[in-house]
Amino acid sequence: RFGRPLYRFEGGEVEANLAVIAMGKMGGGELNYHSDLDIIFVYDHQGMTDGDKRITNHEYFAKLVQKIISILTLQTREGYVYKIDTRLRPSGNAGPLVTSRESFLEYHRKEAQIWERQALTRARVVLGNEQLAAQLQEVIALTVYGASLDDEGRSEIHRLRMRMEHELARESAGSYNIKTGRGGMVDVEFIVQYLQLRYGCHYPELRTTSTVVALKAIRALELVPDDVAESLYSGYLFLRKLENRLRIIHDYSVNDLSGSKNYMNKLARRLGYDPTLKNPGAVLISDYEETTGRIRDCYDWVMGKNVQA
DSSP states (O other), X not given: OOOOEEEEETTEEEEOOEEEEEEHHHHTTOOOTTOOEEEEEEESOOOEEOSSSOOBHHXXXXXXXXXXXXXXHOOBTTBOSOOEEOTTSTTGGGSOSEEEHHHHHHHHHHTXXXXXXXXXXXXXXXXXXXXXXXXXXXXXXXXXXXXXXXXXXXXHHHHHHHHHIIIIIOOBTTBEETTTSTTSXXXXXXXXXXXXXXXXTTOGGGOOXXXXXXXXXXXXXXXXXXXXXXXXXXXXHHHHHHHHHHHHHHTSOOOEEOOXXXXXXXXXXXXXXXXXXXXXXXXXXXXXXXXXXXXXXXHHHHHTTOSOO
C-alpha cells in the first residue's frame, strides 16, 4: 500500500535504497557464539513513496527496519535468530532508528565523539547497492583515518576504558570478566583501535575492521616492540577461545569466569587441558591471570606515553 520509496530529481526519478553497516564483531568478521549484531541502517535519498498511502522515505525505511528487527529477534520455542543492537547509530538511542546518508555524513563531520570515531574502526557495509556502499565507506574512512589522533584523544579512550572496567566488569577475588575486566579482550581492542586512529592516516595496512589482522599489521609495522605485539596477539586468541567455549557450554552470552572447583576443571578439560591433571581448572586460572597480566602491562605501555608520535 505504501509503494516504492522514490527520489525525484530534474531528470526523472529513482528508487531509494537501504544500506546496513555492521559494527563491532560483526563488522570485524569476528562473530562468535551468541554475539549480538551491532547494526546501523542508512538510506540514500529523501523523498516520498508512490503507493496509495504515501509516506516519506524515512517513514518507509523505519517501518521496514522495524519489521526486519522483529523477525530476527522473535522468540520461538527454538529460540531467536539474533539479538540486534542499534545503539551505535548517530546519537544512539536518542537518534532515529534509520538515518539518511546526508545526516550520517553531517553527524560524523560535526558531532561525533571520540568513542564514535573509535567504533567506526570496525564499521563495514554489508548490504546496499554498490554506489551507496561506496559512499558510506568513504565517509567511514574519512572519519576514522582522515587525521591522526592526538594525546587528548588517547586520554579520552583510556578514560572510557577505565569506566567500562569499573562499571561493567565488577571483578572480585576469584571472579573475572574476560571481556571488560582487567587485561581482558577490551584492553586489546582499545589498544588496536587507538593505534589505528593514531597511525592509520599514514599506514593503509592498519585500515582493517579485523582486530587480528590489525594486530598483525601493528607487528609488521613495528609500532610496538615485538614482545608487546606477541603478548597482545597470543593473549587475544586465548581469550577468544575461552569466550567461545564458555558460550557453548552455557548456550548464552557470558563473559564471567568463575565457579566451583569441579566446574573449572570441566571447563579446562573442554578447552583441551591435560585430562590427567588432578586440578586442570587451577592451571587454567593461572594461565588466565598470567595472560591478562601481560595484556594489562601492554595496555599501560601503549596507552601511556611510550608510543612514538
